Amino acid sequence: MINVVLLGAGNVATHLFKAFTNTEAVTVKQWYNRNLKTIAEYKNKVAITDNLEDLVEADIYILAVSDDAIADLSEKLPFTNRLVVHTSGSVSLYAIDKKHKRGVFYPLQTFSKGASVDFSKVPLCIEAHKVKEDFSILKELAEAIGSQPHKVNSDQRAALHLAAVFVNNFTNQIYRIAHEITESEGAEFDILKPLIQETARKLDDLSPFLAQTGPAKRNDKKTIKKHLNALTNAHHKDVYELLTQSIQKTHSPFVNPKAKPNK
Incomplete structure (x- = not known):
């Protein structure tokens, strides 16, 4: 079982949440967004919070936020040496604060809130900073939602x-x-x-x-x-x-x- 904390409430975050909750291999332990109203409709399905200090421990923290917010949010996370990944196609792995174990979990697909997504048809580009075990858990997470994982570096x-x-x-x-x-x-x-x-x-x-x-x-x-x-x-x-x-x-x-x- 992979425990996930999701941060952000845009199209990617919403579709990932739905994919994660549709598999027994993943548990979304918590969903953070600075505006709770955006994710209030999910409060009966997952613990929600707008306070970074209340974040629970998990295997992976997924920053599904705008590109410009990745560096700042990762710096504000109140812990160190945990696996923190972003979902951006254009932002480097190194945008994540170095106090964390860093990675990327990028679904290469177009997302709209009103359109359903079949993740079995979504390539997932994954990257981890040096630690082999981190790459393995990202690969496992991709496969848990039916996606084909691809090892892709930041330049690729x-x-x-x-x-x-x-x-x-x-x-x-x-x-x-x-x-x-x-x-x-x-x-x-x-x-x-x-x-x-x-x-x-x-x-x-x-x-x-x-x-x-x-x-x-x-x-x-x-x-x-x-x-x-x-x-x-x-x-x-x-x-x-x-x-x-x-x-x-x-x-x-x-x-x-x-x-x-x-x-």
């Missing part, structure tokens, strides 16, 4: 977080632009959803390089010009041109004669 995690912004945040903004384009002519955005799903599914079998299709890759100047003329929103046009140039730089022999597939 930062690269993954940056890449995640491209594949998630930026991609979602592209969906928003597509939604605006379809709305402008009264077309149904939902008709595009099978294409969105198939585009993602292809990556199970192909690299992004080999999966690329479309007029930019084919250097279909006639279609590209037609699309640009159809775009009445200047911002949408800028995005179209930038992404077209990026694809051509990667694939077009006219732009990049040495373009090669990424294995």
Whole structure:
């Protein structure tokens, strides 16, 4: 049995709490947040507190807080030499105060409070500072909620977080632009959803390089010009041109004669 104290009440903290309480291998002994109202609805399921001095002893203390709060909160914890981890993708392991045994428990996924999360499909990037036993318990914690643990250092995690912004945040903004384009002519955005799903599914079998299709890759100047003329929103046009140039730089022999597939 792994005993956990959870600190923070954002999307990640909320989903982790639900995942932990759904397995007999983990016990959430306490949930801390500086504003008790945020977690008051859970008071019948777990002990809650807004006082750091009241924190109980546990195997792992998980700081599921904003990036800027990690260093300050870890420094304020009223104990030493216990395993304290954060859940950030972009913050170094060393942001945690050195008086603690330090680690990272980063679920690489997008979290929204209104959407359920299947942790069996969430990669968990874990890191521990020197102590082999700390890494083992983080690995065990990840497996307890059905996740696949991955040993990832701080530099690798930062690269993954940056890449995640491209594949998630930026991609979602592209969906928003597509939604605006379809709305402008009264077309149904939902008709595009099978294409969105198939585009993602292809990556199970192909690299992004080999999966690329479309007029930019084919250097279909006639279609590209037609699309640009159809775009009445200047911002949408800028995005179209930038992404077209990026694809051509990667694939077009006219732009990049040495373009090669990424294995």
